Amino acid sequence: MSLKFFIPLFDSFPWPLQELNIEQKGVLFSYFLGLLALLYFLWLLINKSKNGQPPPLPPGPKPLPLIGNLHSLDPELHIYFASLFKTYGPICTLWLGRKVGIVITSPALAREVLKDQDTIFANRDVTAAGREATYGGKDITWTPYGPKWRMLRKVCVRDMLSGSTLDSVYALRRKELRQTISYFYNQKGLSVNMGEQMFLTVLNVITNMLWGGTVKGEERASLGAEFRHAVSEMTELFGTPNVSDFYPGLEWLDLQGVTKKMKVLAKRFDEIFESMIDKRQKLDRNGEIGNGVGQETKDFLQVLLKLKDEADAKMPLSMVELKALLMDMVVGGTDTTANTVEFAMAEIMNRPDVLRKLQQELETVVGKDNIVEESHIQQLPYLYAVMKEVLRIHPALPLLVPHCPSETCTVGGYTVPKGSRIFINVWAIQRDPSIWENPTEFLPERFLDDKWDYSGNDFNYFPFGSGRRICAGIAMAERMFMYSLASLIHSFAWKLPEGETLDLTEKFGIVLKKKVPLVAIPVPRLSNPTLYE
Numbered sequence: 222m223s224l225k226f227f228i229p230l231f232d233s234f235p236w237p238l239q240e241l242n243i244e245q246k247g248v249l250f251s252y253f254l255g256l257l258a259l260l261y262f263l264w265l266l267i268n269k270s271k272n273g274q275p276p277p278l279p280p281g282p283k284p285l286p287l288i289g290n291l292h293s294l295d296p297e298l299h300i301y302f303a304s305l306f307k308t309y310g311p312i313c314t315l316w317l318g319r320k321v322g323i324v325i326t327s328p329a330l331a332r333e334v335l336k337d338q339d340t341i342f343a344n345r346d347v348t349a350a351g352r353e354a355t356y357g358g359k360d361i362t363w364t365p366y367g368p369k370w371r372m373l374r375k376v377c378v379r380d381m382l383s384g385s386t387l388d389s390v391y392a393l394r395r396k397e398l399r400q401t402i403s404y405f406y407n408q409k410g411l412s413v414n415m416g417e418q419m420f421l422t423v424l425n426v427i428t429n430m431l432w433g434g435t436v437k438g439e440e441r442a443s444l445g446a447e448f449r450h451a452v453s454e455m456t457e458l459f460g461t462p463n464v465s466d467f468y469p470g471l472e473w474l475d476l477q478g479v480t481k482k483m484k485v486l487a488k489r490f491d492e493i494f495e496s497m498i499d500k501r502q503k504l505d506r507n508g509e510i511g512n513g514v515g516q517e518t519k520d521f522l523q524v525l526l527k528l529k530d531e532a533d534a535k536m537p538l539s540m541v542e543l544k545a546l547l548m549d550m551v552v553g554g555t556d557t558t559a560n561t562v563e564f565a566m567a568e569i570m571n572r573p574d575v576l577r578k579l580q581q582e583l584e585t586v587v588g589k590d591n592i593v594e595e596s597h598i599q600q601l602p603y604l605y606a607v608m609k610e611v612l613r614i615h616p617a618l619p620l621l622v623p624h625c626p627s628e629t630c631t632v633g634g635y636t637v638p639k640g641s642r643i644f645i646n647v648w649a650i651q652r653d654p655s656i657w658e659n660p661t662e663f664l665p666e667r668f669l670d671d672k673w674d675y676s677g678n679d680f681n682y683f684p685f686g687s688g689r690r691i692c693a694g695i696a697m698a699e700r701m702f703m704y705s706l707a708s709l710i711h712s713f714a715w716k717l718p719e720g721e722t723l724d725l726t727e728k729f730g731i732v733l734k735k736k737v738p739l740v741a742i743p744v745p746r747l748s749n750p751t752l753y754e
């Protein structure tokens with residue numbers, strides 16, 4: 222096309238450009254057209270990414286109308302979720318009624334959620350049962366990530382569960398554990414329910430730490446029995462699949478009566494907390510302290526009440542939050558620790574070679590004419606490896622406590638919607654054959670070289686979780702587990718009742734437990750009966 226065609230257009234150029242000849246005007250015009258094309262291309266590009274499709278939801282089984290995938294859920298949820306990995310890969314979507322559930326089954330994606338996008342995922346989707354049990358979700362476990370949660374967590378970790386605070390109340394753990402050993406001694410030759418006894422021991426330790434100096438004697442013993450029943454019922458309800466959680470619009474109907482049952486339990490807990498607080502305040506007014514074991518240490522209730530009175534106005538600790546904290550300690554710390562000790566005892570009884578090595582280590586470090594003290598546990602590397610192996614093969618919270626993103630984000634290249642419920646299958650990751658040799662075998666030796674630790678930095682092994690929401694009670698769990706197991710193994714040779722076989726099957730729940738409770742017979746190993754007092 223001749224440039225003459227453009228002469229009328231060139232004539233409309235602004236005055237300074239009129240000095241140019243027609244060829245120069247042509248070159249300038251083509252630059253102008255080029256620039257326009259470039260701008261148009263950029264606009265298209267920006268617009269495309271704005272209107273472009275977001276990445277899809279992770280793959281998953283086909284949902285049915287209304288119920289989604291609820292019909293295909295298996296009660297052994299951790300095993301069912303692990304089976305989904307084989308078909309759909311490490312991230313998978315499940316429609317739980319109207320809720321989106323996302324199942325994560327690989328270390329790389331667990332890291333994306335718990336480390337790379339920790340602040341977004343450090344939230345919880347509070348269940349109807351959780352809300353009812355904890356004064357509307359006012360405890361550490363359910364409070365959303367933010368200043369309130371930070372304050373509660375600080376109170377819990379710094380003032381109640383730090384290594385130094387726990388060391389200062391060793392006498393309480395010792396007293397309770399010695400009572401349990403003495404009970405087993407009196408039952409020598411008879412069958413005892415291991416889980417039940419460990420639960421009572423841990424519960425007594427925790428409630429003693431909470432208000433040990435507040436109630437004593439008979440009243441304390443009967444409170445223990447009542448708590449045991451209530452905590453078991455509560456964890457059972459936490460693990461019950463609840464229609465109210467899958468169809469939030471139907472929550473008010475409480476179709477399965479979960480909220481109603483939880484209300485009754487929560488009320489009973491509240492009455493006990495109120496009565497403890499009342500007693501403690503009366504004692505404080507009369508100037509009495511002490512935790513019932515002859516030490517000048519304050520019990521946690523005293524510490525919390527003091528914090529409540531002193532709390533800074535910007536971030537006060539209310540009475541309701543104080544009681545919710547008590548609930549976290551009683552419910553969060555008991556089943557987890559007791560069930561882990563029970564699994565450990567079952568695995569050890571199933572492996573005479575492991576039992577022998579443990580006994581040898583204890584004989585060398587403690588001696589057969591001595592009793593185990595908590596100070597010994599630092600010198601028991603094989604016992605430590607046993608604890609780590611139990612936590613690998615039977616993690617107390619197999620799906621952690623489900624996390625919930627506060628905004629829609631991308632994980633593993635897929636969209637994870639805001640408000641979805643994230644199940645991280647730590648149970649499956651810790652049995653993944655591509656990470657672990659002979660993953661289903663109980664082999665404490667794999668932990669002897671200190672290669673793996675559970676501090677939350679290794680996404681192949683994180684039984685306590687990772688990131689901001691990592692378990693607040695690790696120091697307490699370690700002490701209770703190591704000290705209890707060492708004492709049980711050192712003091713007794715354990716036998717199964719005649720005709721019984723060991724069953725290591727798990728039963729899924731928010732806290733994993735043994736399907737068949739471990740019943741065993743204690744046979745004293747130490748010749749001096751005073752070592753059982």
Ligand code: HEM
Pocket residue numbers: 361362363374382427549550553554555557558561612616617618621622623624684685686687689690691692693694695697698
């Ligand atoms: C063997 C024993 C225990 C195991 C395996 C265990 C494991 C866990 C796990 C996996 C979580 C959830 C982490 C997450 O959501 O990512 C958790 C949370 C928690 N644990 Fe433990 N736990 C144990 C014992 C204890 C004890 C003894 C206490 C206190 C007395 C405790 C208090 C808590 C609390 C308060 C939370 C909630 C933390 C938060 O949401 O910020 N746990 N635990």
